[in-house]
Amino acid sequence: MIDTLDVPYSPLYFRLANTHDRKSLEELRRKGDIVFEYNEIERQLNELGRCRYPADWESELKHQSFIQDFLQGKSLEEYGVWVYYPWRKTLVHLLDEKEFIEVRTNRNQLKITTEERDILAQKIVGIVGLSVGQSIALTMAMERTCGTLRLADFDELDLSNLNRLRTAVFNLAVPKVIIAAREIAEIDPFLKVEIFPEGLNTKNYNSFLGETDKIDLLVEVCDSFEVKLESRFNARALKIPVVMDTNDRGMLDIERFDQEPDRPIFHGLIGDLTMVELNTLSEGERLQYLMKIVNADQLSIRMKKSIPQIKKTLLSWPQLASEVVLGGAMTTNVCRRILLGERVSSGRYYLDMDSHIGSDFN
Numbered sequence: 586m587i588d589t590l591d592v593p594y595s596p597l598y599f600r601l602a603n604t605h606d607r608k609s610l611e612e613l614r615r616k617g618d619i620v621f622e623y624n625e626i627e628r629q630l631n632e633l634g635r636c637r638y639p640a641d642w643e644s645e646l647k648h649q650s651f652i653q654d655f656l657q658g659k660s661l662e663e664y665g666v667w668v669y670y671p672w673r674k675t676l677v678h679l680l681d682e683k684e685f686i687e688v689r690t691n692r693n694q695l696k697i698t699t700e701e702r703d704i705l706a707q708k709i710v711g712i713v714g715l716s717v718g719q720s721i722a723l724t725m726a727m728e729r730t731c732g733t734l735r736l737a738d739f740d741e742l743d744l745s746n747l748n749r750l751r752t753a754v755f756n757l758a759v760p761k762v763i764i765a766a767r768e769i770a771e772i773d774p775f776l777k778v779e780i781f782p783e784g785l786n787t788k789n790y791n792s793f794l795g796e797t798d799k800i801d802l803l804v805e806v807c808d809s810f811e812v813k814l815e816s817r818f819n820a821r822a823l824k825i826p827v828v829m830d831t832n833d834r835g836m837l838d839i840e841r842f843d844q845e846p847d848r849p850i851f852h853g854l855i856g857d858l859t860m861v862e863l864n865t866l867s868e869g870e871r872l873q874y875l876m877k878i879v880n881a882d883q884l885s886i887r888m889k890k891s892i893p894q895i896k897k898t899l900l901s902w903p904q905l906a907s908e909v910v911l912g913g914a915m916t917t918n919v920c921r922r923i924l925l926g927e928r929v930s931s932g933r934y935y936l937d938m939d940s941h942i943g944s945d946f947n
């Protein structure tokens with residue numbers, strides 16, 4: 586068991602115009618904590634110029650004059666931020682936050698406008714479950730669908746997870762929230778990530794959903810039946826929309842509790858079941874309710890064949906990387922539209938590649 590308190594997942598930032606930061610960075614070098622160093626700041630500044638002047642970025646003179654004017658007397662070393670990733674012992678020299686975001690999201694435009702990007706930067710998204718949720722979190726980070734990601738999962742990486750999680754074998758036994766947070770920091774060190782390595786439970790719902798900084802949207806993709814229900818009861822009380830991806834047949838669930846605060850959870854598929862009643866159910870009864878939630882009749886043929894074998898010949902629910910990655914894309918698309926105030930209705934939706942393109946098996 587790895588103590589997450591001792592596992593770094595956030596980078597350190599140094600601005601060399603600041604005397605304290607310069608001394609702290611020199612101390613890291615002196616202690617031999619920096620093994621790899623990457624300094625492509627001039628390349629990044631050139632790209633900043635190309636992004637700002639795409640039509641007339643031609644001559645070398647234009648390049649040099651832009652950089653000189655932009656630096657306003659600062660040296661290349663002093664400009665920007667040096668980001669240190671302790672888990673990689675790596676130091677990278679990057680554009681400062683505003684310019685970094687400007688360049689990194691340049692190719693989003695105009696599918697995401699500058700105004701929309703700035704709106705999304707104020708949003709907080711909570712993701713529960715970091716197997717399927719990892720694909721969603723990384724896609725959101727790449728697209729910059731929000732400014733803060735709040736991640737919850739109690740589990741650690743096992744070898745069997747590598748059929749669908751984007752990570753490496755040297756991360757075995759590392760908590761999934763740490764793996765996701767590190768991946769995000771390596772994509773965008775200015776994107777805020779908050780982790781809940783104990784997962785979601787009755788003690789931390791208020792903290793996760795937000796007592797003062799309420800999340801704008803909840804993505805629930807965990808295995809726990811209790812958490813699926815309890816997270817929705819809590820989200821509905823706070824008028825937080827919930828999105829769930831289930832992979833199989835590209836099924837996506839949307840519950841707009843922000844617009845429909847009296848909407849029955851899971852579209853009414855579980856009737857009037859309460860948390861008190863849930864705690865009295867047998868395993869068989871829980872499975873029956875779970876089959877109602879996933880609408881068992883609509884599962885793929887391969888999934889229907891797999892379910893009776895779970896805990897017999899199969900370890901757990903089957904999931905494929907292709908379906909998980911597709912779920913990350915679909916969920917990110919829907920969440921972005923909800924966060925931007927576009928019209929997205931509650932409901933259950935399918936993007937079933939087998940039925941669209943054709944499958945002998947189905």
